[in-house]
Amino acid sequence: MAAPEAPEEKFSLREVLDTFKLCLSGDKEVYVEHYVAGWRGLIKFLNSLGSVFGFISKDAVNKIKILVTHLEGENSSEYVTVQSMVKYELENELVDLNKRGNHPESGCRTLLRLHRALRWLELFLERLRTSGEDGKTSVMCAEAYNESLSRHHPWVVRKAAGMAFCVLPGRPAFFEVMNVGTPEQVVAMLGDALPLISEVYQVTEELYAQHNLLDLP
């Protein structure tokens, strides 16, 4: 008889926060392993929102798989931090710089997609943190998306994302799924999480800007 499937673990905002804390080394290098783990935690949350978000979750999972393949591959030591990954892939011409070609699954272009999504997350969580009890998560999510990720997506993806946002649960239900405690505790934890997420974003953004990698195809 087949073994019963293990139930998917519950999302915990604290766990995600702890993972993002581990992302930055003392000299501000970003650990790919913890970056990926942070996204895995967030995807758990996304999955708990229902199948409408399946197409988003699927894309994020695919990108994580690509990064894990690099992390566990024969050149794994080059993929310990985002800084070492950028250096290695650029020095070995493993990145499609101007148009898609031989390296559609480079670590640099794959992480860039998640990096852009991290900006969306930062903007969304900041809205969530400062919103009132009756704040609409769908509006907060759409505003954050329009200010960040949307410019990188074609019309059809923007449309589908916009429709998915409309079915987001309200702020109280949202806070409940975070498994933190009272709304005040959630707000406090978001206050702790945001500077960390923001720092990881800034460090990556500066690194990518320095190497002209912000528009990788």
Ligand SMILES: CCCCCCCC/C=C\CCCCCCCC(=O)N[C@@H](COP(=O)(O)O)[C@H](O)/C=C/CCCCCCCCCCCCC
């Ligand atoms: C702390 C708890 C509250 C917040 C929880 C948020 C949970 C979010 C978890 C995951 C977010 C998904 C990240 C999506 C990565 C998208 C990467 C991307 O831009 N991919 C596109 C480009 O890829 P290539 O074609 O160039 O390879 C791809 O076309 C995208 C397809 C899917 C649509 C992506 C829409 C993203 C919308 C933003 C996330 C909304 C989640 C709402 C849930 C609150």
